[in-house]
Amino acid sequence: MKPRVAFFDFASCEGCQLSVANLEESLVDVLKLIDIVAFREVMKEHSDQYDIAIVEGSITRPMDEERLKKIRANANILIALGACAHLGGVQRMANQWTPEENKKEVYGIANPADIADSNRFFEKPRQKALDEVVKVDYTIPGCPINKEEFAKVLIALLTGRKPPIPDYPVCVECKKKENVCMFTIGKFCMGPLARAGCGAPCPTAGNECEACRGYVDHPHEKAQTDVLEKYGLTVDDIMRRKTMFTYRYVEKPKDGA
């Protein structure tokens, strides 16, 4: 029997699931190896019987936590898909404020009773990664994911191998592409800390790395700070960039959260 695979999404842009759809003809081939039993973005049918759950998005409210726990209970293998599931996404930056402050900024025109915590749609919104709520077996990082890497991970799982996610920095892939170092052209790059596997698309297009794939397991943060200082970048710049995709690493518990 072919493995049964289900896709789910929480707070996200759904760009990672779209990346799967963007495998185009290769996706048609992948479909010969697996049965997709739930994929809200493209299919109406749905089953709760699945072996592998692939989950995109960050976890926001109690109702979202409940749903994720049910998915975990149904799945043998749970894969976090993309930066929102892995790190909490760019939306984790909102955790710099309390839920009430965020609600006031965005829904300030509302009747306060309508958006209170008693309305479960608006209940205690706070961004979390999947592994802060349930056990995650594998993570495919990135914003968005690298679709070729997704295919490789899926094939590795189907053939009983460990999924190949690199543990070296983006600089390695950037050098292989013979790009000019972003620092030498006055830009600010997270490449020395960020986990590779994306193929360094941003520096290759002339833009700095924002570490959407998170850090390598043992980042040389001191060395990175030295590099930044050498190029005259301020602590403010560094901290701002560290709160974009990687706020998870510096976040401190906050009152009202």
Added chain:
Amino acid sequence: MKDVNILVEHLTRVEGHGNIVLNAKDGKVEKVQWQVSEAPRFFESFARGRTHYEMAHVTCRICGICSIGHTEASLKATETAMGIELSEQTQTLRRMIKSAENLQSHVLHVGYLIAPDLFGVGSVFPLIGTHPQIVLKIVALHRLANEMSDLLAGRTIHPTNMVPGGFTSIPSEKQLKQLRQKLLDAVPVFNEVAEIVLANAHKLPKFTRETEFIALTSDKEYAIYDGVIGSTDGGTWPVDQYLKVTNEFVVPYSTAKFTKHNRESYMVGALARFNLNYDKLSPLAKQWAGKFGLSSVCHNPFMNSVAQLIECFNDVETTIAWIDQLLEKGLDAKNMCAKYDVKAGRGIAAVDVPRGILFHDYTYNDKGICTKANCIIPTNQNHNNINQDFKAFAPTIIDKPEKEIELLLEMLVRAYDPCISCSCHYLDVQWKR
């Protein structure tokens, strides 16, 4: 006369997106409501504190399908705030990128998400078995649209080379020539796909409810990248007057804000653009509008999918013309990005993305840090119109079998191609007893 109680809910399996509630007593609809339970992400809150060069990279993450549109609206807002002048080359490339996104999104919606309803199946997957040739043609068109944005924007989802002032990399003339040829080769394939949709178009419900349509409009071109705000009820407004048009409000059954203008609600998207800008469509697009019998002003929301298909022809034809313009003048890779001085100010901008008009409004301090942001997204503007359509549509179908009511309500929402966190194309209708 029967009682009907429908609860369309995602709670048990799929978070957020949309819920449909319908209660009818003695064949009379008492309540019909479109609810949005999407988890809020608070972009406008955490945009505060980001710099001018990060804003597009942050706000494009609002939506994976229209990340290009968000990038362009964001860059235009920043460029307006800082007073940055763009070269003609940059503006032409931006228009082409906007068209690439429109193509990708429309092919996805019509080919993968609407077609299953027309063929009476639950998804595109069974069609791979029953109609492999046509599915592979749609896949090839989708791939072409993605290749086009990969080439021009660095990456289809969350572009890598677009910055305030222009680009950090641009394609070569050789690559543009190759793209031109691929687009020419795609025209017959688009024709074939359109013929199949035409043969099945009679399955789209003939429901009309008069409403207001809002879109960008311009006397120079079929407006998707630039223009002023236009209404089919008459009148135009400069983009910086958008708050007079959108009039946002909050309802307790939706985490997405609702909007209204002249009437109870208004509609945005491909049909709105078609209704306002028909005259500016390319020749082949007009020809296909004729074949489908679609004329302005059309008040049937189900025809939004047909308007999307018609726009695909417009995107292909206008892009070919833009490539010719660029090649004639020659590409200038040395001046692909305008230099600018950071300054304080407010910038308001709009683009018309696949699902409709999109506004970004930023205020920056003198260090170029964002202190206030407001983004009004097309689907938010459509939610209220979907609700008004429900009120008019439900009584006309309430005597049909339950399964049919279910399908028709799903199809109505799908016609809007809603993009609630990004898209909500799957609706599960459960009958509440």
